[in-house]
Amino acid sequence: MSFSYTQENTIKVASLLNKYPQKKALVLPLLWMAQKQDSFISEDAISHISEFLNLEYMHIYSVATFYTMFKLQKPQKKLIEVCRTLSCELNGSEDIKSYLDNNYGDDYEIIEVECMGACSGAPMCTVDGKYHENLTPKSLDEVLK
Amino acid sequence: MITKIVSKNFEIPNSHTMEVALENGRYSSLKSLFEKEPQEIIETIKQSGLRGKGGGGALAGNKWQIVNDWDGTKYVVVNADESEPGTFKDRRILSLDPHLLIEGIIATCYAVSSNISYIYVRGEYEEFSDVLQAAIDEAYEKNFLGNGAKYKVDITIHRGAGAYICGEKSALLESLEGNRGHPRLKPHSPEPEFYFGEPTLVNNVETIASVPFIVQNGADAYRAYGTEKSPGTLLFAISGNINKPGVYEAEFGVSMLDYIEKIGGGVKNGKKLKAVIPGGASTPVLPAGLLKDAKLDYESLKSIGSALGTGGMIILDEDASMVKALKNLLRFYHHESCGQCTPCREGTSWSDKILDRFLAKKATKEDLNILRSVSKTMNGKTICVFAPAASGVIDGFLEHFEAEFLECIV
C-alpha cells in the first residue's frame, strides 16, 4: 500500500480512537485527513482506511461518494466555489460566476455550490476553502491576482 | 428592538478567546448549575418553554426528559450542520462566542447525565470550526472540560463533508456513525435518538447556547421575552434584496414588517417588497400582501400558511422572478436529496427538470398539473421531512404567484 498517514496525522488518529465508542465512526475524520494530506482521496487511501477500520473497501468508497466535499480525483488547479443559492442569486452571483469564468477560468477550477451560510455577505465564493464575501469584480481581482 | 441574550458578546473584540469570554460572563452559570440536581435543570428548561432553534421548534425540555429516562450511556450531539439556505446564525456563535456554546454543552450534559458530546459542524465551516476547536482546547486547559473539571465532559468536533441532509438529526447520527447520511425510519412511539444504540440528545447550536441564560436567570426570565407559546429570543437572520443583511437577535413576536424596515433597513435600492421566505428555504413563500399582521413566531406564521423554520428571512423585491426563485430552490432540493426513498429521489429531480421548461418559457398547462401532482406525492410518504418541505415550497409558490408561472406557458 503506497498510502500512509504522516507522523502528525498518525498521532491524531490514535487520539481519535479514544473519543468514539466504535472505530467505524472514524470514517469521516480519516477521509478528511487523507484529503488534507494528498489534496484528494486516492484508492490507496481508501484501502488503508478500510483495512485500519476493518470495514469493506466498498463501504468506505460508498461513503466518500455521498459527500460533495470529498474529491476522488487529484485536482489540477486551485478550487473556487461560488454559491448559487437564492440569497446569493438575488445579489448577483451569476455575474460573479461569469466574471470568474471569463478572467480566471484557466488558472482556477470554478464550480457552483449550494448555500454556504454567508448570505449576509452575498455574493460570495471560497478560494481554497477560505470564505470571501461581498464580492465585486474589483475585490475578486485583489484576492486572486 | 434588538434583544441580546445569545448575541450579547458578538461585537466585543476577541470575544472568542477565553480571556475576553471570562471577562464577559462566560462560564458564570456553572455555579447555579451545580447547585441544582440534574432533574431540576430539566424542569427549568421545560418551564422556560425553550423550543429547538434548528427549524423544528420542538420543546427542548421534553426531548431532554426522554433521553434522561432511557437506560444507557447518554450522548449529547450538537447539530452545527447549518446548511439551510438563508440561515447563517450558528456560524456566528461558533466563531464569535464559542465559549457560550461550550458552557451550554456542559449544562446540557450535566442535566441528562452525559459525559460525552460531539459537535457535528458542516464541512464548509472549516475556518469557524478551527476557532471553535481553539476555544475547546482553552476550556480543557482551564479545567472546564475533561478530567480536571467539576463535571467531566468531553467534546469532540466531527466535521461533515457537504451534505445538507446531514442536518436531519437521524441522518446526522448515521453520518456520525461513519455511514452515508441516510435518515432513519421514524419510531412509532416516543423514543430518543440513538448513537450506536445508546440514547442520544440532538440539539441545534443556538438551542444549547440559550441554556446558560436560563440556568443562571431562571425560566421566568426567559419567558419575559417573546410570546406565551414562543418564549425567548431567536437569532433571526435577514438576507436577499435587503439593505442591512445580517444576524440580529430579537424576541419572538415582533412584527415581521417592522423587523424588515427597522432592523433590516428596508428593501435595497428603494424597491418595493414582493415576497418573503420567512425561515430558510424549507418554508413556503409569503407574498407581501399577507404580511401586514405577521409576527415572527411559530404560531403567527403557521396561521398564514408558512412556518418560522430557522428564522432566516430571504427578502425578494419587485424585480425578483418567482419562477427563477422556485427553480433555484428546487435545484437545491434536487442536489441535496439523499436518494434513499423513491418519492423524494424522483420527485425532487422531476420537479427541478420541469422548472427548466418554465424558465425557458416552453411549459405547458400539463406541466403545472404535473408539478402539483408531484408535490402531492412527495408529501407525507417519505422517510424524512425533506421531500414534504420541497412539496410545501412548490405549493407556496404556485398558490401565491401562479400568474408568473402561467406566463411561461406556451
Add this chain to the structure above:
Amino acid sequence: MKIIIDNTEIECQEGDLLIDVMLKNSVKIPHFCYQEDLGANGNCRMCMVEIKGAKRPQIACDTFVCENLEVSTKSQNITEVKRSILELELLNHPVDCPICDQAGECKLQDYYMDYGLYDSHQNTPKTKKGKHIDLGSNVMLDQERCVLCTRCVRFTSNITKTGELGIIGRGDSARVAVAPGRELNNPYAMNVVELCPVGALTSKDFRFAQRVWFLDSTKSICHGCSRGCNIHIDYNETKYSDEKVHRFRSRRNNSINKSFLCDYGRLSYKELNNTYSGEVSKVEDLKQLLDVDKKLALASPSLSYQQLEAIKEFCQNKNIELFSLAYIDNSFGDNWLKTNDMSANFASVKELSINTNESEFLKSFENATLVINFDHKKLSDMELTNKKVVEFTSSQIKSSSELIFSFANFAHESGTLINCDGIKQQFFASKYKDKHPRLIEILEEL
C-alpha cells in the same frame, strides 16, 4: 390475535410484521425492498397501506400488528398513492422491455398492470447511467433499470458478508456499483440476479437466451452436493429442437436453503442438457456378459433412493458385488450451503446399507473382470485395462466401454433424496417424455 385487512378478518401472532401477514394470506401488496430473508429497508414506499386512525399512509414492512388493527389496501386514496409512487419509479426507467431478460417476471411490469395503466406524463429527459456492466460471476448490471431497493447491497453486506456491492453518488445520480477495478466475487454471487425485482441485475449465462413465458417449471432438488437445495428447473421444448433446460431458480425451503442457491449448484443445470446421443447397447448383450464370476458394480451416490434400491435388488439377484463411493472435496464445503460431500444422496446409500468401504472396493476391483458403472463419475479415473466395463450413464461417456446404456437424468425422474441433515425430499419430473428410458425400466427388463 385477529386483525382486519380489507374488511376480512385475518389471524396473526403478536410481533408479526404486517407485510408478512399480508403475504402469507395472499393479500396483494406491492413491494421492492422488502424480502423475507433480507428484512425490510423502508425505502421503496410501494407497500403503503391505509391504517384506520393513522394520519398518513404507513409502510406495511415497518408496521407491527396490534389489537384492533384495521388495514385498507383498496381505498381510493391508497390506490392513488400506489399509482403515483409507481409512476415515479418508472419515470427514469428505460423502455428496455423488448431487450430485457426480466420481462415476464418483472415486478415493475406486474405492478404497472395492477396499479398503473396510466398515460405517461414523461416530458423531461431521463437520467442516464451505466448499462450492461459486467460485474463478474456471471452478473450483468444495468444501472438505469435499477429501482435502488438495495436488496443486492444488503445481500452482499449482511448475508455473504463480502461487501462488493454498494450505492455510490447521491440523490437521483445514486446507483449500484462495485468499487472501481473490483468485481463481484463470492460463491453465492448469482443470488442477486434472483433477488433483483427488476432487470437491473441479470444472469450473463441466461442473457438473451429465452423469453420466460415460454418456460415450463418443475419442482426439483439440486444434485450438486448433499445440501439438497430446493430448485425449480426451467425448461422448454420448441417445435424444431429438443427440450432444453435453461436455468435453475431457487425454491423456498426455510429449513434448508431459504431462497438461495450457490453458483456452482445454480449453474449445474448445464449437465442436464449434456446427454449421451450415441448408439446404445441391447439389453440381451448385457444378459450374456453377466455369466462371469467376478462381477462388480459401482453406483453413483447421486442417484435417487428408488434408483439405488432397484440397483441393489438387481445386484442381489445377479450376484454382483455392489459398492458406492462418496464424492468428497474438502475445498468445496463452507459454513453456509455448500458441503464437502458433493453427492446428492449419500445418506440414502448408507440407509440402504450399500457397501461404501473404499479399500474393500479397491480389492474387489482388482480381481473383477466385469465392472458395471451406474453413473459414478470416478470410475473413468481408474485403471480399466483387462476389464469389461458396462456403462449406465445419464450424461456423457468419457472412456470407451463394452456396453453403453443411457438413462433419463434427474430432470426426467421423480424420486427421493436424503440430504446431509437427514431430511427426506421429493423431486419431480418435467412434463416432457425424455428420449432416454428410465433406469428402473432398464433394470426391470434385465
